Amino acid sequence: MLSGSNTASGVAAMAAYYQRFDPAAYLQYNYTPPRADFERKDSIVPWKLACLHRAFNEGDVSGELLVDIGSGPTLYQVLSGCEVFSKVLLTDFLEVNREELKHWLQDDGGCNLDWTPYLQHVCKLEGRRYDQKAAKLRQVITDILPIDVHRPQPLAHDALPSAGADCLVSCFCLESVSPDLAAFTRALGHIGRLLRPGGHLLLIGALGESYYFGGPGVKIPVVPLTEAQVCDSLKESGYTLIRLEVYTLPQDMRVGVDDVTGVFFAKARKD
Numbered sequence: 001m002l003s004g005s006n007t008a009s010g011v012a013a014m015a016a017y018y019q020r021f022d023p024a025a026y027l028q029y030n031y032t033p034p035r036a037d038f039e040r041k042d043s044i045v046p047w048k049l050a051c052l053h054r055a056f057n058e059g060d061v062s063g064e065l066l067v068d069i070g071s072g073p074t075l076y077q078v079l080s081g082c083e084v085f086s087k088v089l090l091t092d093f094l095e096v097n098r099e100e101l102k103h104w105l106q107d108d109g110g111c112n113l114d115w116t117p118y119l120q121h122v123c124k125l126e127g128r129r130y131d132q133k134a135a136k137l138r139q140v141i142t143d144i145l146p147i148d149v150h151r152p153q154p155l156a157h158d159a160l161p162s163a164g165a166d167c168l169v170s171c172f173c174l175e176s177v178s179p180d181l182a183a184f185t186r187a188l189g190h191i192g193r194l195l196r197p198g199g200h201l202l203l204i205g206a207l208g209e210s211y212y213f214g215g216p217g218v219k220i221p222v223v224p225l226t227e228a229q230v231c232d233s234l235k236e237s238g239y240t241l242i243r244l245e246v247y248t249l250p251q252d253m254r255v256g257v258d259d260v261t262g263v264f265f266a267k268a269r270k271d
């Protein structure tokens with residue numbers, strides 16, 4: 001068990017790495033081909049978007065407020081949820097990422113990635129007209145807030161209604177911001193305090209990843225997770241696992257920007 005000082009120094013070290021995070025490079029590394037290839041049947045993108053589409057639309061997820069934990073500069077993670085919830089909050093630790101999201105929200109031409117292929121793909125899954133998705137998303141995203149998952153209260157005290165959020169989604173955040181597995185598990189508990197009892201957590205993350213590049217020369221350590229550790233950490237931090245799905249990255253998608261071997265999708269409910 002790490003002593004308090006070790007944990008605090010580990011968390012501070014992770015924060016220092018993120019001062020060099022480059023949203024434009026991160027988007028380029030992970031959200032353009034070959035990783036984001038909508039034509040490939042074995043691509044990670046259709047798999048992830050299908051997991052999210054199914055999870056939001058199988059009848060058990062409902063309510064008013066969806067919160068995305070550690071949004072980064074990306075939007076794909078709320079493209080399905082925006083049709084289910086009337087309020088969506090995006091969050092991130094870094095202002096540069098919150099600014100990237102605001103550029104998209106304001107449609108001011110300042111974005112570093114064109115999300116059109118993602119919106120089109122999700123609309124195909126939903127059988128919805130494409131030209132309504134962006135407007136819907138801009139309508140339901142009510143704020144983009146600072147967050148720190150290592151704080152027992154990760155958001156400002158008045159950020160959420162007293163009952164908490166009805167659903168959380170979080171992608172590639174906790175394992176890539178934590179110094180070790182214990183901190184990852186604690187962070188799961190911290191974000192769980194934002195969720196009402198019976199609310200759902202949709203957690204997507206990396207398996208077997210020990211580092212990734214958050215920009216040119218910005219090598220960020222990651223907690224290398226196994227499926228068993230994900231399941232144990234969810235149980236330990238007060239969730240009941242509903243489903244765990246795993247995707248193994250094809251060799252040609254291992255492009256040197258990280259050493260991820262697989263991606264997990266977990267749907268869980270807060271006890």
Ligand SMILES: C[S@@+](CC[C@H](N)C(=O)[O-])C[C@H]1O[C@@H](n2cnc3c(N)ncnc32)[C@H](O)[C@@H]1O
Nearest residue numbers: 070071072093094147148149171172173176177
């Ligand atoms: C690997 S990126 C994931 C971004 C996005 N969710 C995705 O799916 O690609 C990790 C994100 O966590 C954010 N972050 C770093 N430290 C954090 C902390 N202590 N609490 C919450 N988020 C943090 C970073 O700014 C970054 O946007």
Ligand SMILES: O=S(=O)(c1ccc2c(c1)CN[C@@H](CF)C2)N1CCSCC1
Nearest residue numbers: 030031035036044045172176212258260
């Ligand atoms: O699953 S991805 O390949 C992906 C997307 C993001 C990340 C990784 C992998 C692995 N390293 C993470 C570091 F935190 C970030 N993917 C990229 C294309 S769109 C869907 C998500």
